[in-house]
Every structure is written in C-alpha cells, then in structure tokens.
Amino acid sequence: MYKIETTDLMKKIMGEYFLSLESSKKKIAWCTSVGPAELLRSFGFEVYFPENHGALLGATRTAMDFIPEAIKCGYSGHVCSYTTADIGAYLKKESPLQSHYKMEGIPKPDIIAYNTNQCREVEDWFTFYADEFNCPIVGIQPPRHLDEVTQDEVDLVVKQFKKMIPVCEEVSGVKFDLESFKAVIKLSKEATLLWQKVLKTSIAQNAPLSFFDGTIHMGPIVVLRGTQIAKDYYTTLLAELEEKVKNDEGFLPKATIRIFWEGMPIWGKLRMMSDLFTSNNAAVVASTYCSSWVFDKFDENDPWNSTARAYTEIFINRSEKAKMKMLADWFLEYKIDGIVYHDTKTCFNNSNAKFGMPQRLKDLTGVPSLIIEGDLCDLRFFSEGQSITKVETFIEQLNDSKVFN
Ligand code: SF4
Numbered sequence: 001m002y003k004i005e006t007t008d009l010m011k012k013i014m015g016e017y018f019l020s021l022e023s024s025k026k027k028i029a030w031c032t033s034v035g036p037a038e039l040l041r042s043f044g045f046e047v048y049f050p051e052n053h054g055a056l057l058g059a060t061r062t063a064m065d066f067i068p069e070a071i072k073c074g075y076s077g078h079v080c081s082y083t084t085a086d087i088g089a090y091l092k093k094e095s096p097l098q099s100h101y102k103m104e105g106i107p108k109p110d111i112i113a114y115n116t117n118q119c120r121e122v123e124d125w126f127t128f129y130a131d132e133f134n135c136p137i138v139g140i141q142p143p144r145h146l147d148e149v150t151q152d153e154v155d156l157v158v159k160q161f162k163k164m165i166p167v168c169e170e171v172s173g174v175k176f177d178l179e180s181f182k183a184v185i186k187l188s189k190e191a192t193l194l195w196q197k198v199l200k201t202s203i204a205q206n207a208p209l210s211f212f213d214g215t216i217h218m219g220p221i222v223v224l225r226g227t228q229i230a231k232d233y234y235t236t237l238l239a240e241l242e243e244k245v246k247n248d249e250g251f252l253p254k255a256t257i258r259i260f261w262e263g264m265p266i267w268g269k270l271r272m273m274s275d276l277f278t279s280n281n282a283a284v285v286a287s288t289y290c291s292s293w294v295f296d297k298f299d300e301n302d303p304w305n306s307t308a309r310a311y312t313e314i315f316i317n318r319s320e321k322a323k324m325k326m327l328a329d330w331f332l333e334y335k336i337d338g339i340v341y342h343d344t345k346t347c348f349n350n351s352n353a354k355f356g357m358p359q360r361l362k363d364l365t366g367v368p369s370l371i372i373e374g375d376l377c378d379l380r381f382f383s384e385g386q387s388i389t390k391v392e393t394f395i396e397q398l399n400d401s402k403v404f405n
Helices: 006-022 037-042 051-057 065-073 081-092 098-099 121-133 151-172 179-201 210-217 220-224 230-245 265-281 302-311 320-334 358-363 383-401
Strands: 028-031 046-048 111-115 137-140 257-262 284-285 338-344 369-376
Touching: 006 046, 006 098, 006 210, 006 220, 006 230, 028 037, 037 046, 037 111, 037 151, 037 179, 037 230, 046 051, 051 065, 051 098, 051 121, 051 220, 065 081, 081 111, 081 121, 111 121, 111 151, 121 137, 137 151, 151 302, 179 210, 179 220, 179 230, 179 284, 179 302, 179 320, 210 220, 210 265, 210 284, 210 369, 257 320, 257 383, 265 284, 265 383, 284 320, 284 383, 320 358, 338 358, 338 383, 358 369, 369 383
Parallel strands: 028 046, 028 111, 111 137, 257 284, 257 338, 338 369
Antiparallel strands: none
16 A cells, blocks of 8 residues: 655644644734745744635535535635635634634634735635734735746835835734845745655656645645745655655556646545546646645745745746646656646636647647546536546547657
C-alpha cells in the first residue's frame, strides 16, 4: 500500500495552525489565498484564509448544507461556491473546525485583506465580512489577464501594497519594519521553492506525488507560508519524496498514461476521482492548481517589487496566450499524454475550457484533452456516472495515441 509518511506531520501542523488561531493572543488578519500574507505576518498578525475554509466545506461535503443559506440572503447559486458555502456556514454558525478541532468556529478578524489577482469575487465575499464584523478592509486590485507583467504593473501594485501599511499599523499597533517584512519574504520564498521541488518530483517516470496528494499537501504553503513551520514541513516532505524517486517508488507503478489536471479540484470527490484514474492506470502527475502557490520571484533583497510581481504573474491572472505557453511548457516537463479540464460551474475564473483553449492547445502541442463538468464545492453540478464514462473513454483513446513515449 503506497503511503506518504509525512502526511501525519501535515495533519499535525494543520491542526496546530487552526488551534493557534483560537488560542493565540495575536491579532487576526483574514487574507485571500494568493494575497499579501507576508506583509500581514510582518506586523505579527496570525493569518486565516477563508478559501481554505471553503475547501474544507467542500472536502467534508457540508457545503451543500450551507449554500442555500447564502442564496436566501441574495447570493446566486451560480457564483463561487467557496463564497456561498462559507457565508452560509457563517450564517448558520457552523464549521467543520468545530467537529475536527473542537474550535468555537472561525476566528474573528481584526483586519481583512484581499487581492483580486484571482477574481473579483473575493472582494464581494470579504466585504460581506468586513460589514458583518465592522472591520477594516484593504484590497489589492492589480491589472488582470496579462500577457506579460511589466514594471508598470509592478509599480502600480507596489503602491497598493504600501497603502496597506498605515491600516496595518493602526490595527496591529506595530510600526512597519522593513527587516521583519524581508525576513517573512525569505521564509516564504524558501518554502515556496521547496514546494516547487516537491511538485517536480513527479517529473519522475514513477511519480511519487499525484495531483490528488498535492491538494492535501499544499495546505501549509497556503496557510503557513512565511513561517519556519512551512519551510520545515516541505524540507521533510521533499526528503521523503526524493527518497521514493531514488528507490523508483511511485504512487502508480503500472501507469501507462500521464495526465495534467487543469482547474479547481472537485473537493467532495477527490478520493473517487483519484481511484478512477489509478484504476485505469492513469497517473495525474501535475496541475495548474497546485502550482499556483509557487511564487519563485520572491526576493527578500527586493521585497516590494518581487512580492508585487510574484502575486501579479500567477497563472490565473494571465492572458490565454500566457496560460497556453505555461501549459505547453508543463506538458513537456512532465511528459504529459493528456489534459483534463475541470470546467467548474461556479468558478469562471479558474475554468479555461470555455473559450476554445482546449482545441487551440491541442493544435499547438498535440496533447489531447477532456472536459469534465463539475464544481469545487457544489456537487449538484457534478455527475459521477457521466464523468466516469468520459474519463474511461478518454484514457482508452490516450492509450491508442500517446504523444510522448
Ligand atoms: S478563484 Fe474561483 S473559487 Fe477561488 S475565490 Fe475566486 S471565484 Fe471562488
């Protein structure tokens, strides 16, 4: 039975992270998952990520109990189901954090920060809470869908980052300290580069980490980047995975096909989807989703520019042209035979199959594609039977027409 031993450590540190949000005397900042966490940490805030809570609601399949509460409040059932599930859970005063970690519920924010580099939805979502908690809110609104990120865009984002400082100082009671900011960026950079190496271990023919494993092991890089804990965690995980590569030990030794996953995970069906691919000898070895927390431009010696650039040039914030180039490079790097696009019903922003990209990318790379419909949290938009048939047929076709051999 294949096992990644470091998973136990991951569960432990994630548990400690959640409990520290409740027990710590520090002030709490809420932040978007690809938001200005480093700047917030430099003021000594504990940082909580509502999207991580949304994923938890999806993975525990409780989201659908809560989405109707948000709909009653005027939110459409077709907008981001992280948003509707999270707001619904808040309105019902329920959370998996209560049953999993015996917490009272989600922590109350002292300040809320967002970055619309991923979507405008986060602004609406976080503003709801700013009103609820009567709490200061700060936002970064970078230019979007860029072919290239030039110094002009970086300058603009740097200005917005700097505008956060007086608000953070007032809420935290701590004066901004450039050296503290640099120290957090350094830790973030080290953790994110380790995470990148973790993902790249699956370039190995016998890949040690599947996309589905990656969605679990990415927890610390989302919620603990900028801390020594995250750096230590990925050091341990990388050592284990490198050892597995050395010993030719992978999660699917008989894999005949290597798949790239594009788009959001279907959180409530991770196990089912993982079993579906492995039982058909197809290894899902890479994804845009897990790669979204690789910020390889962080540089503590150029803190403002590098942070602004790293957060602005993420995949989701790029033009189709830039995305296709990134995907084509990943296909070569990971020797991909086929790509599965998850066309996520309630996340337009992280679905790239709506405007013809699958066909254009196939013309460019020769890599065939499959589109499956579903959702990150709302399983009403996912048909298990239809997806199984589609995936099995796709894998059969791929076995007949492999691109890389
Ligand atoms: S990127 Fe998609 S899933 Fe994430 S917060 Fe925005 S709309 Fe929701």
